[in-house]
Amino acid sequence: MNPAPPDGNDDDSAPSAFVFAPTPLLTVTIESSPSDVPELHVHAGGQGFWIARMAVTLGLKVRLCGTFGGETGPVVSDLIAREGVSVRSVFTAGQNGSYVHDRRGGEREEIVEVPPPTLNRHEADDLFGAALAEGLEADVALLGGPHSDRAVPHDVYTRLAADLTALGVPVVADLSGPTMTAALEGGLAVLKVSHEDLIEDGRAKSDDVDDLTAAMKELVSQGARNVVLSRAGDPALALVDGELWEVVAPPLNIADHRGAGDSMTAGIGAALAAGASMVEALQLGAAAGAVNVTRHGLATGQRELVDKVAESVEVRPFAKGKRGR
Secondary structure (H helix, E strand, O other), rough: OOOOOHHHHHHHOOOEEEOOOOOEEEEEEEEEEOOOOOEEEEEEEOHHHHHHHHHOOOOOOEEHHHHEEEEEEHHHHHHHHHOOOOEEEEEEEEEEEEEEEEOOOOOOOOEEEEEEOOHHHHHHHHHHHHHHHHHHHOOEEEOOOOOOOOOOOOHHHHHHHHHHHHOOOEEEEEEEEEEEHHHHHHHHEEEEEEHHHHOOOOOOOOOOOHHHHHHHHHHHOOOOEEEEEEEEEEEEEEEEEOOOOEEEEEEOOOOOOHHHHHHHHHHHHHHHHOOOOHHHHHHHHHHHHHHOOOOOOOOOOOOOHHHHHHHHOOOEEOOOHOHHH
């Protein structure tokens, strides 16, 4: 394994981010090689970690708080640290979740998946306390979802969002389902969600822009100050201070679309941590997502390239004549 790259965690003057990653994963991927000898890639995984990795790439000092236990926990923690992310570990009795994927055929084939355990009451309390302490030291808090809805009590998200918001820390969440609903109750500076998740959750009737806009307005009424909606290959939408914007990133060739949403969340958080406007945050977020899809590693990229692509991202009011499909 390679040593950690230079990052914002080495710069005391860099803006800081707290990342809530309740269930980090151990991931093993089997890849083909030019010599026809299979390659085994072992990495940390999970939404919170992927957000943290891109946040480090974008120059933030990142502190990730998550649960680690069993034989896999120490391995996952070490892998995260090797990516330049500082780790606040909450130890649990159960082992971390994991999966093995085979990509030798070009597509991901799941060989085995081990779900993370459900935290008991004491473990959930320890996780909340550690997360709140870390969040209060950061310029921005980034909330990732659990790998399983049963892993963490949903009210942890409500209490964490509410307490951090009350104490002046902007909270950016990338969630769906019951954890999103819980976080909304606490209040969010930015909610990033995909249009597929809104439809799957029953919050949007279809992918028609009018239906999506209505769902976004409902999310604002439930506790999100701003809502950013990713739409796969279509321009993202953002409801900012009641105004609907579209975010148009330059088209780049796609190597792997996975991780683009997490990269976008990290970009938005990185910009807000540095005191940028919401428009600038949307530009950096869209650029981070666009660069990520050009690579096979989830939530990876080069900071210089992200900054350059951000210059080409257009954030403009959504024209009423473009509503619908």
